[in-house]
Amino acid sequence: MRRTTVLAIAAAASATLVATGCGSSGSDDKPATKQAAPSVDGQGINVRPLSDLKQGGSLRFRIDQWITQYNINQVDGQQGDAQDIIKAVLPDLFDADTKGAIHTNPSFLVSAKVTSTSPQVVEYTLNPKAKWSDGKPLSWKDFEAQWKALNGTNTAYEASDTSGYDHISKVEQGADAHAVKVTFNKPYADWQRLFDPLYPAAYIDTPEKFNKGWAEKAPVTGAAFKVGTYDKTAQTVTIVPDPAWWGPKPKLDSVVYRVLDSSAGTEAYLNKELDETTALLPEDYKRLAKAADTDIRRGARWDEVHITLNGGRGPLKDVKVRNALQAAINRAGVNESFSKDLTFELKPLNNHFFMPNQEGYQDNSSEFDKYDPEKAKKLLEEAGWKDAGEGKPRTKDGKKLTLDYTLSAGGTSAQSDQAELVQQMLGAVGVKVNIKSVPANDFFNKFVNTGNFDLVSFRNVDAVYQTMLTSTFRQPQGKNLFQNFGSIGSPEIDALLTKAGETTDHAESIKLYNQADVLIWKLGHSIELYQRPQIDAVRKGLANYGAFGLADTDYTKVGWVK
Structure with missing residues (x-):
């Protein structure tokens, strides 16, 4: 069910904040011993032959929101849960x-x-x-x-x-x-x-x-599974084997997707209402790792956590203001505050196209991305935003420098913690940040996808092909933002991305993507934080499923051990 066509985006609520969780530092509060991150081909899925699996059974997952668009190539179809479901029921070439x-x-x-x-x-x-x-x-x-x-x-x-x-x-x-x-x-x-x-x-x-035609439903399917029921009241979507399927017969009788706030995932898993949940947050890991009949499975997914800046409106239209925010936010501090109790290594992310464990990765961060509050203040002064005194927002032409940081109400406490940290850091240089909580079902459709925010945090995932990121960084056309929700780009970036996509020389394409990345950082497109590895709690008897890393899911092979 992993995306190989269009870049998937996932809610910041899905543990956007703490990148990796393998346990706390212990009762003596000594610093955790950091383990290395999984290798680029790392995965944990309990590989078993089909002969070991029983016929039948159900698999139950949590999703972030009710799916409003099943055409994943349409502007409202970018939410990752929709893409996961559609990959299970349409031809996966x-x-x-x-x-x-x-x-x-x-x-x-x-x-x-x-x-x-x-x-x-x-x-x-x-x-x-x-x-x-x-x-x-x-x-x-x-x-x-x-x-x-x-x-x-x-x-x-x-x-x-x-x-x-x-x-x-x-x-x-x-x-x-x-x-x-x-x-x-x-x-x-x-x-x-x-x-x-x-x-x-x-x-x-x-x-x-x-x-x-694909709003809230998939009118036609063509794979091993089809949609059995959409229950908007119960907020569940159930897929079942299609009897007309011509390929290997699935082992499962059904897969049920249930809308549930991310903060409720651990409790639902422990209550045996789910068969898999993320174990990234330390408080969740502590409980899940001790749960009966549970495996903790790890993988190295293409998964980046960032803060998008909206250059399409308000003060952030000015690149100097965006650069000031880059300098004012202590990325290492944000990362460290959420990784200090974890035993899993959390690497800083300094590239928009490649993960630290990927070929092609290099540090392309700009001079503005090094934590420097004094530089931030100077940039704001140059942009015309005058100091109004300690604890007060800067002013320009009688207006106060205020920004909204939009959050999903279905998120975790860690998501709120990140927003509050950013709020404090920006407040220190004279930028007032209002934290704005919105309904989980509206977070993408009404806010992220439409560019209705100043600051927002979510994840881009599964960009196995670099060309999948073209729409994230290309200039919007009219009201079509593609996936460049902050509307920040340039003709030079577009040209480099086009050229990179057209070259069949792998080394040359890597070079071109990194050239584009240098410009993306300087423009203040987004503030990269870290790569988020997979740490999942999975029912012990579930085979051929879990933390897939870069690999795709084959649902015809997923099932319960006899």
């Missing part, structure tokens, strides 16, 4: 392994390969058995409709990300009814991230269907 290497999924593809480089041509051979839940076979027409919806030529399609699709010049039938030929007008290195998952043409081939 490619999967990542533990090192992030991409492989075709034989249930949907016989093959997929580049057959020409000038121009670039990719030819797909579909599994002849693959079909939609309405009985129609998968075909080249599904590819064509998805391309037309996402290539950016018709802005009535509210697309979250057009990168890659805008490089395609033609989609047509290949050698037979099960073949697809995609021709590019420019090279595109990450072609495997396109059309994954695949949506049915008949349900996305007009802007109306694309934008509204």
